[in-house]
Amino acid sequence: MGDRAVSQRVSTDVPAGAAPGSRSWAVDVSAYASGDAKLIQAETAGCAPTVVPGESYDVSVDYTSTTDRNALTVFAHTARGWQYLTDLKTLPTSSEWTTATARIEKIPEGVDRISFGVSLAGNGQLRTTNYSLRPVEQEPPPVAGAPELVGRWDVLETELPIRAIHTTLLHDGRLLLIAGSGNDGNLFAAGTFRAVVWDPVTNDFTEIPVPYDMFCAGHVTLPDGKVLLAGGTAAFPEEDQGPNTFKGSDQSYYFDPADDSFHRTADMTGAHWYPSLTKLGNGDVWAAGGLDEKAEGTVLTELFDTSTMSWLPQNAVPQTWSFWGTYPHMFLLDDGTMFYTGAHTFGNGLPGTGASLYDWTTARIWDVPGLREKDLRDQAGSVFIGPAQDQRIMIVGGGNTDGNIPATNLVDIIDLNEPTPAYEPGPTLPGPGKAYVNLVNLPDRTVLAANGAQYNRTGDVFSAALYDPEANSWSSIDPDPVGRNYHSSSILLPDGRVAVFGSNPADNSFDFRISVYSPPYLFQGERPQLTRAPERAGYGDVVELGVSGEVVSASLMAPMSATHQTDTNARLVDLPIAGEGAARTAQIPDNPNLLPPGPYMLTVLDADGVPSEAKWVWIS
Ligand SMILES: [Cu+2]
Known part of the structure; x- marks a missing residue:
């Protein structure tokens, strides 16, 4: 015109x-x-x-x-x-x-x-x-910083002496932090492998001799509190190879907190770089996934027999002959089958729907529908939400290292108690999409989602949020002041705080700062106390608890053993309680698939949603 x-x-x-x-x-x-x-x-x-x-x-x-x-x-x-x-x-x-x-x-x-x-x-x-x-990426709305609403982050003055890539809470409250070579090719070539035990109460670090490169191993806490490690790095990529073509190791050791040292077990049947270890109801350990001694995907499934502390021969293990990927997020369900959430570290273009149910006893696998963006779930987070009895699992965010595509903030939730389970869309994570999200079950039954990055080892996303499974909603909280992406992990401490370690960005530097998150419940007045609890309890037992405060529920939490932002053995198990006042009884569940044997942190929760400090209870 x-x-x-x-x-x-x-x-x-x-x-x-x-x-x-x-x-x-x-x-x-x-x-x-x-x-x-x-x-x-x-x-x-x-x-x-x-x-x-x-x-x-x-x-x-x-x-x-x-x-x-x-x-x-x-x-x-x-x-x-x-x-x-x-x-x-x-x-x-x-x-x-x-x-x-x-x-x-x-x-x-x-x-x-x-x-x-x-x-x-x-x-x-x-x-x-x-x-x-x-x-325009929507940063979450700024949060008014009242700690009783949003908690508080502290960056400790103490820094890590090593690249803590594998982190485990021991049953004595100390943490086993393992670097191995710590993703440093020079240290690998020099044969310099390191681990420390950190006591967060005294702030002491104890150096632990490391017999092989445990970098990229899988790990889990055994029924007697030892920490089983399996697989790891046999060789770094050669010059003409891609960045993630490490050769796997078949070595396996356990760490014994009683003598602060690693002890060798028989080797695995095959080599695994980035295997996942999932503890079974009988205390044995299932392992699969990762790259073999030629840096190719291994299809071997392995079983660790805890009674003999050895890996079973291949013919004694039901074999799927399928490649589960690297660090597949595999959770044990209450019927003894497993759920692969669709999350992993590296690798994309997964077959089928991207998520599956798996009966390891028959090696049968069924696709599970409903997972959105299955090729944006590289280094997504996976976690049980609410008590493990609910059998609900949430997958959060994720990216795509191969394509370096911006990460997603999609959240999908599945109810595995349903006869034909399917992922349903959950509430979107506040803030920009991210991979490398650290998810932690908290004793008030919420889930912390912190840290992460939008791209491959770059583009830190600082937003953080708490998920309330009952309301099915997120609330934004203050972020960790330290940006953390690859090779970060978070561990719940027995006092209810969360320690956060590491970050290994694209320049292959490492962040040695330790952040500690104190959730809102630590600022909401007097905490209830667990004054008395049994040291040991068996399946189906009714045990006596001494409590103070207006206690409404109790739970057992597995001590975390995490790497690459993930602990597939983490869970909070509801402990039904009875009685009034200071003397209560609690019913230990009788299903070991719900509560695999081992040390647990027992806490009680009051009517305001404030948890006690934990006491250790051995379940067997
Ligand atoms: Cu890694």
């Missing part, structure tokens, strides 16, 4: 560094009297990008113009058709290619597509190219 002469054409004059074959559009206006000419996307479904009402977008376009009568203009499509939305800014004369950027704040309701570009309302020549539209 308007009164002017317009001619336009395609031009090969494009900005320096533009992709080969790029073109620009040029428009010439002369004899201008009124109206304008626009270089915008064609207002058709294929051309004009789709948008989401309420979201904000950053737009950019490269332009040159012989006049200053230019504006960055947006048109919007609704059910009623296309109409002018706004001019974001005017653009100055520019003889050189210049990138014009602006933000479209909050797309109005009803708008499903937009078209944007540069309009020219005067005599002159305008050229444009390189149109881009990017959603």
